Amino acid sequence: MRKLTALILTGILITFSLVGCGQNTRLNPSSPTTLSIWHVYGNQSESPFNDAIDKFNSTVGKEKGVFVSVTSMVDSDSIDQHLFDAAKGTPGSGDFPDLFTAYPRVAEGIGEELLTDWNEIYSEEELSVFVDDFLAEGNISGRQLTLPIAKSTELLFVNKTLFDRFANESGFSVKDFETFDGLFEMASAYYEWSDGKDLFQYDDFYNYFLINVAAKGDELIKNGKVNCDTNEFKDVFYAIAEPGIEGGISLYDNFGSDLWKTGDIISYIGSSAGILYTRDDVTYPDNSVEKIELSVLAYPVFEGAAPTVMQRGVTLFAHKTDDAKKNKAMEIFVDFLAEKDNNIEFASASGYIPGTDEAFEGLFSNLEGVENPKYRMLYEAVSDMYGKYTFKPLPVFENSSAVQKEFDGNVTNILSKARAEYQARVSAGEDKNTVLPELCEKALNELKSKY
Amino acid sequence: MKLPQIKATLAEIKNSGLSMKRRLAVYIAVLLMLFLVVIGIALNFLGILNITPFRLRETFHRELKETNYRAETSIDTNAAHAILFAEHLSKETEHYLAAKNISFEALENNAALIDGLEAEVYNIVAANMQYADCSGAFFMLNTTVNSKLPEKYHSGIYLKFSYLHSNSMINHKTSMLYGSSAVAKEYGADYYNEWHLEMPEGIYHELDDVFHVSKADFNDSYVLTGVYQIPGTWENVRFLCVPVFDTSDKLIGVCGFEISSLYFSLTYETHNDEFDNIIHGLFTESEKDSYTGQMSVNHSGYSPSDTGVMTIKKGKNLDTFTYGNETFIGKYGEITLGNSKHILTVMVPEKEYQSLLSESYIRMLAVLIIVLMLMVLICLYFSHKYMKPILKSFEQIKANSVPDSQVKIPEINDLFRFLADKDKGHEDEITELTRLRNEAKDEYTKIQTQLDKVVERHKSGADPEFYEIFKSNVSKLTQKEAQIFRLYLEGKSAKEIQEITEINQNTLKYHNKNLYSKLGVTSRKELLLYAAMLKKEGGVL
Numbered sequence: 008m009r010k011l012t013a014l015i016l017t018g019i020l021i022t023f024s025l026v027g028c029g030q031n032t033r034l035n036p037s038s039p040t041t042l043s044i045w046h047v048y049g050n051q052s053e054s055p056f057n058d059a060i061d062k063f064n065s066t067v068g069k070e071k072g073v074f075v076s077v078t079s080m081v082d083s084d085s086i087d088q089h090l091f092d093a094a095k096g097t098p099g100s101g102d103f104p105d106l107f108t109a110y111p112r113v114a115e116g117i118g119e120e121l122l123t124d125w126n127e128i129y130s131e132e133e134l135s136v137f138v139d140d141f142l143a144e145g146n147i148s149g150r151q152l153t154l155p156i157a158k159s160t161e162l163l164f165v166n167k168t169l170f171d172r173f174a175n176e177s178g179f180s181v182k183d184f185e186t187f188d189g190l191f192e193m194a195s196a197y198y199e200w201s202d203g204k205d206l207f208q209y210d211d212f213y214n215y216f217l218i219n220v221a222a223k224g225d226e227l228i229k230n231g232k233v234n235c236d237t238n239e240f241k242d243v244f245y246a247i248a249e250p251g252i253e254g255g256i257s258l259y260d261n262f263g264s265d266l267w268k269t270g271d272i273i274s275y276i277g278s279s280a281g282i283l284y285t286r287d288d289v290t291y292p293d294n295s296v297e298k299i300e301l302s303v304l305a306y307p308v309f310e311g312a313a314p315t316v317m318q319r320g321v322t323l324f325a326h327k328t329d330d331a332k333k334n335k336a337m338e339i340f341v342d343f344l345a346e347k348d349n350n351i352e353f354a355s356a357s358g359y360i361p362g363t364d365e366a367f368e369g370l371f372s373n374l375e376g377v378e379n380p381k382y383r384m385l386y387e388a389v390s391d392m393y394g395k396y397t398f399k400p401l402p403v404f405e406n407s408s409a410v411q412k413e414f415d416g417n418v419t420n421i422l423s424k425a426r427a428e429y430q431a432r433v434s435a436g437e438d439k440n441t442v443l444p445e446l447c448e449k450a451l452n453e454l455k456s457k458y
Numbered sequence: 459m460k461l462p463q464i465k466a467t468l469a470e471i472k473n474s475g476l477s478m479k480r481r482l483a484v485y486i487a488v489l490l491m492l493f494l495v496v497i498g499i500a501l502n503f504l505g506i507l508n509i510t511p512f513r514l515r516e517t518f519h520r521e522l523k524e525t526n527y528r529a530e531t532s533i534d535t536n537a538a539h540a541i542l543f544a545e546h547l548s549k550e551t552e553h554y555l556a557a558k559n560i561s562f563e564a565l566e567n568n569a570a571l572i573d574g575l576e577a578e579v580y581n582i583v584a585a586n587m588q589y590a591d592c593s594g595a596f597f598m599l600n601t602t603v604n605s606k607l608p609e610k611y612h613s614g615i616y617l618k619f620s621y622l623h624s625n626s627m628i629n630h631k632t633s634m635l636y637g638s639s640a641v642a643k644e645y646g647a648d649y650y651n652e653w654h655l656e657m658p659e660g661i662y663h664e665l666d667d668v669f670h671v672s673k674a675d676f677n678d679s680y681v682l683t684g685v686y687q688i689p690g691t692w693e694n695v696r697f698l699c700v701p702v703f704d705t706s707d708k709l710i711g712v713c714g715f716e717i718s719s720l721y722f723s724l725t726y727e728t729h730n731d732e733f734d735n736i737i738h739g740l741f742t743e744s745e746k747d748s749y750t751g752q753m754s755v756n757h758s759g760y761s762p763s764d765t766g767v768m769t770i771k772k773g774k775n776l777d778t779f780t781y782g783n784e785t786f787i788g789k790y791g792e793i794t795l796g797n798s799k800h801i802l803t804v805m806v807p808e809k810e811y812q813s814l815l816s817e818s819y820i821r822m823l824a825v826l827i828i829v830l831m832l833m834v835l836i837c838l839y840f841s842h843k844y845m846k847p848i849l850k851s852f853e854q855i856k857a858n859s860v861p862d863s864q865v866k867i868p869e870i871n872d873l874f875r876f877l878a879d880k881d882k883g884h885e886d887e888i889t890e891l892t893r894l895r896n897e898a899k900d901e902y903t904k905i906q907t908q909l910d911k912v913v914e915r916h917k918s919g920a921d922p923e924f925y926e927i928f929k930s931n932v933s934k935l936t937q938k939e940a941q942i943f944r945l946y947l948e949g950k951s952a953k954e955i956q957e958i959t960e961i962n963q964n965t966l967k968y969h970n971k972n973l974y975s976k977l978g979v980t981s982r983k984e985l986l987l988y989a990a991m992l993k994k995e996g997g998v999l
Contacts, residue, residue, distance in 0.1 A: 076755065
C-alpha cells in the first residue's frame with residue numbers, strides 16, 4: 008500500500024512537472040520566442056540586415072522557435088539618444104529592445120548593468136571566432152558587452168562623373184584625393200570653379216580630428232577630455248577650417264550622402280556602409296536625373312603623417328535578461344550571424360567588414376566573388392588599407408557619446424558662423440587674405456574655449 | 459510489481475474472485491468516475507469548462523468586433539483630420555497664388571514658384587504629420603517642374619518621420635521623401651534615402667487615381683489605399699488621402715497621411731490577456747481573392763513579414779489565411795472605410811493554433827491522469843480503512859483467538875457472536891465424540907483381554923502331539939491350500955473364500971479335506987485354535 012501510494016504520488020508530481028515547468032524553459036517552434044531588435048543597417052533603404060533576419064526567421068529561427076522582429080531602424084548617431092530614453096523609460100520612447108546595434112560608447116549612458124555580458128553566454132573559445140581587434144572594442148570594464156557581427160571603416164566616395172568635368176578644366180586629378188593637403192586645395196579651387204559649390208564633406212568632424220591628430224603623433228582625447236591645445240590639433244584644424252570658411256568644404260550637419268543626391272557635393276568621407284546610401288545618379292532642380300560613376304578611394308593621409316583610419320561600425324548589444332528562453336534565442340541568432348557564409352553575405356551586401364576571422368578571410372581572399380562592381384571597388388580600397396594603415400577605434404570614456412555629438416556640433420557651428428562672417432566681410436570689400444587667417448584663428452580660439 | 463506477479467494476481471482473481479478490499483475500491487472508483495463525468499458534462503453545457511478551441515473562437519469574434527470599432531474610429535478620426543488638412547492647404551495655396559498674383563497653372567515648369575509654394579505649406583504638412591495617427595504626411599500638387607519629361611510627376615511635399623521605434627512621434631526627426639531639396643535644407647529636414655524631387659505616377663496607383671476625381675463625385679470622403687512598397691526601401695505603406703480643391707472646385711492636389719507597416723504594427727500592438735499570439739490585420743483586395751495589408755505586432759512582439767499576398771479560405775467556424783509561406787487561423791470581417799472596402803483579420807499562426815490546442819489537450823489529459831491517480835489513491839485508502847478491522851478480526855479468528863475487544867461495527871460484532879456460538883457447539887460435539895471414542899477403546903481392550911483368556915483356555919485344552927503335526931505341516935501346504943488357510947485365518951466365510959479364489963463349493967471342500975488332513979485337524983474351530991497358538995508363539999503362517 009505504501010509502495011503504491013508513493014508510486015501514485017510520484018506519478019502526479021511527474022505529470023505536473025511535465026505539463027507545467029517543462030514548457031517554460033525550452034524554445035518551442037510552435038510558439039516562437041520573439042526578440043525585438045533596433046538596428047542601423049540599411050535604414051531608409053533596402054536593408055541587407057533585414058534580409059538576413061528574414062532568412063533567419065524562415066530557416067534556423069523557424070526550426071528552433073526564434074523570431075527576430077525589427078521594431079526600429081535608426082541611424083548610428085540617432086540610435087544613442089533613443090536607447091538612452093528607452094533605458095530610462097522616457098515617455099514616448101518605446102520598449103527597450105532585446106537586441107540593438109550601436110557603438111560601444113552607449114554602454115555608459117544606458118547603464119552597463121542593463122546589458123548582457125556575452126562572456127556569460129559564450130566561452131572564450133567561442134568568442135575567439137571574432138576578429139580580435141573588433142572584439143576588443145566591445146570589452147568594457149572587463150565585460151564583453153558587444154559582439155562585432157560586422158565592422159566598417161572610413162572611405163572617400165567620389166562622384167567621378169562630375170569630378171572629371173572639374174578635373175579636365177582645372178588640372179587636378181583623382182590622385183589629389185590621396186592626401187588631405189591635396190583634397191583641401193582642390194576644395195577651394197572647386198568652390199571657385201563651380202560658383203560656390205562645395206567639393207567635399209566629412210560626415211563626422213570628431214572622427215576627422217581623432218584620426219588625424221593621432222596620425223600626426225598626438226591624441227585628441229586625453230584623460231577622457233577633448234584636448235585642443237596641441238600643435239597637431241592646430242595643424243589639422245587650420246587645414247580644414249580654411250576651405251570650410253572660405254568655401255569648398257560642406258558644413259551641412261547631416262550625412263554627405265544627402266547633398267550627393269543633388270550634386271551639391273561631389274565627394275565625402277563616411278562609413279564604408281555609406282555605400283548603401285550613395286546614389287548612382289544626381290537629381291537636378293528641373294527633376295532631370297543624370298547617371299554618374301562612383302569612385303571609392305582609400306582614406307586620405309596628411310603629408311608626413313602615419314596612415315591612420317577609423318575602425319568604426321556598430322556592434323551588437325543585448326538587453327540583460329533572466330529569461331532563459333530569450334538568452335538561448337539570442338545565442339542561436341548570433342550563431343547564425345557569425346556563420347561564415349551568412350556573415351559574408353550580410354556584410355558584403357551593405358559595405359561592412361565581416362566580424363569573424365573566417366568570414367573576414369573568406370571575403371578578402373576572394374574579392375572577385377563580390378558580384379556588384381561598386382562593392383568590389385569598396386572592398387579593394389579597404390583591402391589596400393589593411394597592412395598600410397593603423398585602424399583606430401572610437402575611444403570610450405565618461406560621457407563619450409555626448410562629447411562626440413557636442414564636438415561635431417561645435418565645429419560645424421563655429422565654422423558656419425565664420426563662413427557667414429567671411430562672406431559678409433569679403434562682400435563688403437575686405438581682403439580675403441586678411442580675413443581668412445583672422446577668422447581661422449578666431450574659430451580655433453572659440454573651439455578651444457569650449458574645452 | 460513484476461509481470462509474473464501481476465499474472466499470478468490476475469490468475470488468483472480469476473480463480474478466487476476479487477477480494478472484498480479490491481471490490482470495494484473498484485466500486486468507489488466507478489462511482490467517482492461517473493460523478494466526474496456527469497459534473498464535466500454539466501460544466502461544459504453551462505460554459506464553465508471552456509476548453510481552448512471554444513474560448514479561442516469566442517476571442518476571435520470579440521477581438522474582431524473590437525478591431526472593427528477601433529479601425530473605424532481611428533481611420534475616421536484621421537479622415538476628418540485629412541479633410542481639414544485639405545481645406546487648410548487649399549486656403550494656403552490660394553493665398554500664395556494670390557500673393558504672387560498668378561494662377562495655379564502658372565506653377566507648371568516653374569521650379570522657383572513651386573519651391574516657394576512648398577516652403578509656404580511645409581509647416582502645415584509637418585504640423586499635421588505630428589497631430590495625426592500616421593508615419594508621414596504629404597501634399598502632392600497637380601503640377602510639375604518639368605512637364606517635358608517622358609514620365610508624369612507631381613511636385614509637392616512628402617514628409618516622413620525619420621525613424622520609428624514607438625507609436626509616439628513627438629520630437630521625432632523629419633525626413634523629406636519628395637520635395638524641394640532647398641526647402642528640406644531651409645527647414646532642417648533630412649533627405650530620406652530614397653528622396654526624389656517629385657513623386658512619379660505609376661507607383662501608388664490608387665493615389666494617382668485621386669488626381670482624377672471631381673468634387674461632385676468625391677463628396678467629402680476619403681480613400682484608404684492598399685499597401686505599396688516605397689521603391690528602393692524595405693518600407694511598405696498605405697495612404698489615407700483626400701483631394702484638395704480650390705474655391706472653384708478645381709483639383710489642385712492630393713493630401714493625406716502615410717501609415718507605414720512598421721507604424722501600423724507598433725500602433726495596433728495586440729494585448730490579449732488570454733492569448734498573447736493574436737495578430738490583427740487590415741487588408742485590401744489587390745487582385746481577385748488576393749489581399750495585401752498590414753499586421754499588428756502581437757503581445758510577444760511577433761509580426762509576420764508584410765511582403766506577402768494573402769488568400770483566404772472561409773471555414774465553418776474559423777477561416778484559414780495563407781500569407782506568403784505562412785498559414786494563419788482566425789476570423790475576418792469586411793469593413794468599408796471611406797470610398798474603399800477592406801477586410802479586418804484577427805488570427806494566430808496555424809502552428810501556434812495547433813500548439814494551443816495540443817497544450818489544451820495535454821493539460822486536460824494531465825488533469826485527468828492526476829484526478830484518476832488521486833481517485834485510485836482515495837479508493838485504496840478508504841477500502842483499506844474500511845477493511846482493516848474486518849481483516850484484523852479474520853486474522854485473529856485464523857489464529858484461533860478471540861478478538862481482544864469489540865470493534866465499533868455491529869455487523870462484525872454479530873458475526874463474531876454467531877461464530878463464537880457455532881464454535882461452542884462444535885466444541886461440545888468434539889467432547890462427546892472424544893468420550894465415545896474413549897468408551898469404545900475401553901470396550902475393545904476388555905474384549906481383547908477376554909479373547910486372550912479364551913485362547914489360553916483353548917490352548918490349555920489342545921493335544922500337543924497334534925499341534926506339533928500342525929506346526930510341521932503348515933509349510934507343506936500347496937499354494938492354493940495356503941491361500942485358503944490364510945483366508946480362514948482372516949475370518950472369511952466359505953462363500954467369501956469361493957468368490958475370492960474363484961472356485962466352487964466342491965473344489966473348496968476338496969481343498970478343505972486336504973488341508974485338514976495335512977494339518978491333522980478335524981474342524982475349522984481346531985484349525986483356528988492351532989493357528990492362534992502358532993501366531994502367539996511368533997510362528998510363520
